[in-house]
Amino acid sequence: MIENNSKRIVCVRGPEKFSEIKITEPKGYAAGKEGIAAAMKHSFKEMGVIRAMTTLSHMNQKDGFDCPSCAWPDPEKPSRIAEYCENGAKALADEATTSHIGAEFFAKHSVEELSLRTDYELNALGRLTEPLVLKEGSINYSPIPWEEAFTLIADGLHSLKNPNEAIFYTSGRSSNEAAFLYGLFARAFGTNNLPDCSNMCHESSGVALSETLGIGKGSVKLEDLYRAEVIIVAGQNPGTNHPRMLSALEKCKENGGSVISINPLEESGLINFKNPQSLKGLLGSGEQITDLHLAVNINQDIPLIKLILKKLSALDKLAGNIFDHGFIQEYTTGAEDLLKDLDSYSEKELLKLSGVTREKVNAAVKLLAGKQKIIVCWAMGLTQHKNGVETIREYVNLLLLKGAIGKPFSGTCPVRGHSNVQGDRSVGIMHYIDKGFNKRIESHLGFVPPSEAGVDVVGAIRAMHEGKAKIFMALGGNFLMAASDTDFTAEALQRCELTVQVSTKLNRSHLVTGKTALILPTYGRSEKETKGKNRFVTVENSMGRIRRSRGVLKAASEHLKSEPELIASIAARYFDEEHALDWKVLGSDYSRIREMIDKVAKGFENTELRAKGVGYYLPNNVREKDFSKLPGGKARITINKLPEHELEVDEFMLMTIRSHDQFNTTIYGMDDRYRGVYNERRIVFMNPDDMVEHDLEKTEVVNLSSTYDAKTRTAYNFKVLPYKIPKGNLAAYFPETNVLVPYNHFADRSRTPISKSIKVRVLKPQLS
Numbered sequence: 001m002i003e004n005n006s007k008r009i010v011c012v013r014g015p016e017k018f019s020e021i022k023i024t025e026p027k028g029y030a031a032g033k034e035g036i037a038a039a040m041k042h043s044f045k046e047m048g049v050i051r052a053m054t055t056l057s058h059m060n061q062k063d064g065f066d067c068p069s070c071a072w073p074d075p076e077k078p079s080r081i082a083e084y085c086e087n088g089a090k091a092l093a094d095e096a097t098t099s100h101i102g103a104e105f106f107a108k109h110s111v112e113e114l115s116l117r118t119d120y121e122l123n124a125l126g127r128l129t130e131p132l133v134l135k136e137g138s139i140n141y142s143p144i145p146w147e148e149a150f151t152l153i154a155d156g157l158h159s160l161k162n163p164n165e166a167i168f169y170t171s172g173r174s175s176n177e178a179a180f181l182y183g184l185f186a187r188a189f190g191t192n193n194l195p196d197c198s199n200m201c202h203e204s205s206g207v208a209l210s211e212t213l214g215i216g217k218g219s220v221k222l223e224d225l226y227r228a229e230v231i232i233v234a235g236q237n238p239g240t241n242h243p244r245m246l247s248a249l250e251k252c253k254e255n256g257g258s259v260i261s262i263n264p265l266e267e268s269g270l271i272n273f274k275n276p277q278s279l280k281g282l283l284g285s286g287e288q289i290t291d292l293h294l295a296v297n298i299n300q301d302i303p304l305i306k307l308i309l310k311k312l313s314a315l316d317k318l319a320g321n322i323f324d325h326g327f328i329q330e331y332t333t334g335a336e337d338l339l340k341d342l343d344s345y346s347e348k349e350l351l352k353l354s355g356v357t358r359e360k361v362n363a364a365v366k367l368l369a370g371k372q373k374i375i376v377c378w379a380m381g382l383t384q385h386k387n388g389v390e391t392i393r394e395y396v397n398l399l400l401l402k403g404a405i406g407k408p409f410s411g412t413c414p415v416r417g418h419s420n421v422q423g424d425r426s427v428g429i430m431h432y433i434d435k436g437f438n439k440r441i442e443s444h445l446g447f448v449p450p451s452e453a454g455v456d457v458v459g460a461i462r463a464m465h466e467g468k469a470k471i472f473m474a475l476g477g478n479f480l481m482a483a484s485d486t487d488f489t490a491e492a493l494q495r496c497e498l499t500v501q502v503s504t505k506l507n508r509s510h511l512v513t514g515k516t517a518l519i520l521p522t523y524g525r526s527e528k529e530t531k532g533k534n535r536f537v538t539v540e541n542s543m544g545r546i547r548r549s550r551g552v553l554k555a556a557s558e559h560l561k562s563e564p565e566l567i568a569s570i571a572a573r574y575f576d577e578e579h580a581l582d583w584k585v586l587g588s589d590y591s592r593i594r595e596m597i598d599k600v601a602k603g604f605e606n607t608e609l610r611a612k613g614v615g616y617y618l619p620n621n622v623r624e625k626d627f628s629k630l631p632g633g634k635a636r637i638t639i640n641k642l643p644e645h646e647l648e649v650d651e652f653m654l655m656t657i658r659s660h661d662q663f664n665t666t667i668y669g670m671d672d673r674y675r676g677v678y679n680e681r682r683i684v685f686m687n688p689d690d691m692v693e694h695d696l697e698k699t700e701v702v703n704l705s706s707t708y709d710a711k712t713r714t715a716y717n718f719k720v721l722p723y724k725i726p727k728g729n730l731a732a733y734f735p736e737t738n739v740l741v742p743y744n745h746f747a748d749r750s751r752t753p754i755s756k757s758i759k760v761r762v763l764k765p766q767l768s
């Protein structure tokens with residue numbers, strides 16, 4: 001419990017208590033009948049049968065709405081039966097639930113009392129239905145008319161001495177229209193303080209890909225996966241986090257391709273996929289997905305890839321055709337230096353660091369040697385380390401040496417987690433300066449954006465903690481639970497004068513607040529906006545395609561406002577008509593926003609029309625093998641250092657993971673079906689030999705502690721479970737373990753938190 005500057009006492013981490021755990025063997029496959037049953041159970045419970053079935057039939061369809069969950073792309077011809085997965089159905093059920101909470105509920109339940117509920121229990125309360133204020137000194141939210149809420153925000157912003165005292169955070173749920181308008185307002189107000197959830201996930205991918213290939217996005221299209229010869233899935237668990245990706249991997253396998261998975265855990269979805277839309281999946285044995293699983297030690301992908309490259313290079317010296325020398329010569333720089341550098345490492349050392357057996361490494365080399373159509377897919381397992389940028393660059397080296405870039409069925413595939421996280425960045429949610437973007441704002445929209453860079457997530461936490469930022473506004477998300485160092489982040493938020501959350505459902509960030517707090521309830525992606533003109537929105541998927549999304553459901557409440565509408569209202573109130581833009585019109589006519597996006601954001605063109613149906617692709621220089629923006633006009637092959645992990649003898653390397661009943665910080669349920677864990681989240685997965693060595697029994701209760709810069713952080717009460725994970729490695733769910741991640745330890749250059757490689761000790765409670 002923490003007392004803040006308004007004398008409220010709240011539980012920052014949520015209760016650290018146990019439920020009734022049930023454990024089974026991990027599943028050897030993903031989806032299947034159980035997937036359908038789980039999807040329907042959640043949907044029917046939250047929405048009722050008819051509402052669920054009608055709404056689901058519009059999800060990811062050409063004239064329907066985009067799934068609010070992950071950013072996996074839709075195929076050219078979506079299935080009319082069901083173009084969604086179990087997790088998409090859960091996300092929809094979560095948003096379209098018929099449970100609602102409003103003023104009456106908040107009058108009965110104080111923020112103190114609510115903060116003692118788990119994140120799962122908070123989410124299960126249902127949709128927020130009216131704007132609410134938590135006044136200074138009060139412990140209960142109470143209703144506030146929209147106009148008063150806008151005035152409160154506008155007055156707060158006017159009271160700041162400097163625009164940089166305000167922070168405008170964005171989660172990846174917001175549409176292009178909302179994100180663009182929000183970024184525009186922040187800039188018109190005078191700051192580039194635009195941190196976003198990308199800072200915490202794929203920022204390392206953006207930096208690595210920009211440095212090597214000249215664009216911070218992936219290069220493949222969905223259809224490329226179908227005919228790739230080899231797909232490497234690294235640091236990613238698609239079965240839980242991007243389930244429809246399994247259909248693409250299945251197609252690749254059916255067409256004769258191979259899949260190599262590189263991950264400390266052998267996840268069910270990568271073992272076998274029982275496609276619920278095929279007889280083989282429903283009644284038969286499903287499709288074996290992974291041909292080769294390399295159980296790499298946490299964050300030791302660099303030594304593993306170096307070893308593979310070294311072995312490929314040795315073969316190339318003999319045969320001369322393992323690497324694509326024509327491609328290397330014409331399109332890349334740095335190959336010679338890299339190959340020379342590889343000579344300085346011993347195979348033995350690289351093998352030991354990787355933790356993979358020699359036989360498996362040789363099998364991977366054999367699979368890759370004669371192939372050119374290679375795709376590397378990845379997610380947080382590569383990005384959230386101190387050397388996250390370097391790790392991705394090392395995988396890019398492999399692709400460049402093999403000439404597997406800018407050609408069909410080859411390339412980079414960073415798989416984005418939130419449905420429009422990529423689009424938000426494309427339309428201007430960035431804390432750094434893009435001179436071209438600013439220039440276009442100036443010439444087309446008639447005002448000059450600030451030229452000083454703003455803060456990212458790490459910078460925002462620090463600024464609030466130091467009292468340099470006083471207003472925090474969040475367009476969606478659950479900042480407290482998404483960010484690292486939960487206790488420190490909570491202190492930072494609580495030092496603000498005003499915190500504002502634009503939300504659909506209640507979460508802990510509404511309870512751990514500044515002196516005054518506002519909740520502004522908004523529409524979900526599946527809901528129909530009836531007011532105003534042209535009320536559809538657009539989103540960008542993981543592969544750079546823009547499509548439109550139009551909700552079909554009646555809104556959860558008549559008191560909701562759309563994100564563009566409420567942003568425009570705040571701007572109109574703040575500027576009081578003294579600004580180059582007519583904000584009120586923008587809030588009501590989304591076509592006007594799209595016209596502006598076309599003028600200001602790179603690659604957008606005639607979006608109003610072209611986003612129809614399956615939409616259109618934004619330009620991508622890598623697809624054209626155009627590296628002219630990079631020094632020397634060529635793609636860069638880079639030399640990357642080995643990760644430095646000096647563990648003390650009693651330390652482990654911990655990676656945070658999601659459960660199968662979870663999407664980012666939203667907890668849909670308490671089960672992790674694929675890993676065989678039911679009704680419990682306070683789990684630490686451990687190698688059985690490590691358990692013996694540390695005298696630990698199955699389900700024994702331990703505390704986890706991390707020490708960085710002489711400060712020890714402890715996460716209490718976890719049950720130890722034996723699991724197939726390399727020795728010395730641990731896995732546990734976030735956000736429960738975010739308390740262990742120091743906010744000021746992050747990836748070099750991208751500043752992505754080190755959530756996938758935290759040095760921890762496992763302590764029996766009496767020794768903690």
Ligand code: SF4
Binds near residue numbers: 084243245
């Ligand atoms: S794969 Fe992702 S986008 Fe597609 S339905 Fe599932 S959760 Fe939604």
